[in-house]
Amino acid sequence: MIAVERLTKRYGAHPAVDDVSFRCEPGTVTGFLGPNGAGKSTTMRMICGLTPPTSGIATIAGLPYRQLANPGREVGVLLDASAQHAGRTGREVLTVAAGTMGIDRREVAAKLDQVGLPPVAARRRVGAYSLGMRQRLGLALALLGDPRVLILDEPANGLDPEGIVWMRGLLRDFADRGGTVLLSSHLLREVEAIADRLVVIGNGRVVAQGGKDELLAGVGTLVRARDQGALRAALDRAGLDATRVTDGLLVRAEAEAVGQAAAVAGVALTELRPASSSGLEQLFLTLTAAAPTREDVR
Template sequence: MITVENLTKTYGQYRAVDDVSFVCRPGQVTGFLGPNGAGKSTTMRIIAGLTPADSGSATIGGVRYHDIPNPGTQVGVLLDASAQHAGRTGREILAIGAQTMGLSSSRVDEMLELVALTPSESKRRLRDYSLGMRQRLGIAHALLGDPKILILDEPANGLDPAGIHWMRSLLRTYADRGGTVLLSSHLLHEVQIIADELIVIGQGRIVAEGSKDELLAGAGTLVKAVDEQRLAAVLSGAGIAATPAANGGLQADADPAAVGRVVAGTDVVLTELRPADGAGLEEMFLQLTSDTQRENTTIQGASA
């Protein structure tokens, strides 16, 4: 189990992590979400003992990372797939890790097979690996010591669709066997499929936390119409709150049946009506982090 309590980290005048607390439990994949610069990587580095916190604590199984005997056999960490000696081969990198942890050399072959790196690929130097191959090697290194806990920052970065599907299955199986996974990713669709718990961070603070089902249950209804201004007025008149959805239409704070009944007696022509949780994680993410987004998600009309 990973336990973070009142964690704070400041760089000069910038507070990267601001009084953050959460728990990641065995048997679950916890999705750690937030815009760039929100504090995800800093938090994960503190948990892994790579960055000191100004205050608060981060423990793994009740102790700090630095206090874990032979930590690679208890917690696997992948924060940067390129953070290995570029002149070493993939096999050499895993062999050094196995030797450091006191593992049999046969474990290297097991991990290479698990992540689908061929014998010829394992003999290539890291500098000649594609990003996807580096990710696979990084996952192999994280799993090398058969740890109970995984901390992964953007592990799907550089993987093709087949690779992403493979990684999803791997992590789901790992959690189902009792492992604890803390997963940071910008691939919201993948997180929505695999995660059990969600933590959303913005400007260094937790803005939402809970089970995926609980957080997405409040997504309401996605409704679109030919005349969305008229639709908004009808919903407002019926006391149903509605806000613009990220990909068009309105997100109404009511179930689809209630929205349908309100609209049925009007001249509003609907083009879509469904529970919003089909795209719920993206909708929720954009709403919760709207104050911290660099990009304006509304496209303005441009002159020719």
């Protein structure tokens, strides 16, 4: 299990992460979502002991990462697929890691095969790898110690559609066998397809968390009109919070209240329906609409 309790990271007066708490249980995939600069990467780095928190604590299997006796056997980490020795071959990268963790070197070939890197690719130097190949190598490294926990930051970057489907199956199988997965990704449709739980962060703070179905059920109402300006004004007068999305306006209210506000203002609607059918993308836009976009501070 991953337990994050009131994690905070400040750089001077700037709060990169502010009082973040959540848990990731065995047998589940937790999608960790937020816009660029929301604090996702900083939070994951604190969980993995790479960035010291200003306050709060994160534990894996009851211990901070740095206190794990052999962390690679407890948790597999992929935070940056490019952070690999470019002069080594893929096989050498895993062989060195196997020696460090005290793992039988025969596992190297097994893990390379598991992630779809054939022997000819394993003999090439990492500097000649495509981003997709580096992602596969990073996953092989994360899986090498047969850990119970995976922490992955944008692992699908550079993968083709077939590779993304393959990764979805790999992570779902890992969780179904009792593993714990914390997954950060901008590919919202893929997160929606695989995640059991969601943690959404904006401007360094958790803005929503819970079961995926529970959160999606409470998205709100999607509404459209030929005169969007008049519709927005009608909703404002009724005190209904609305966010512009691709398909119209997303309102945090029941459809009946939205329709009543439009009727009172004489605004003809072209669409009025629960937004839950629009999926994770609309939920994400709604929850993070007020969060400013900025680059992560590390």
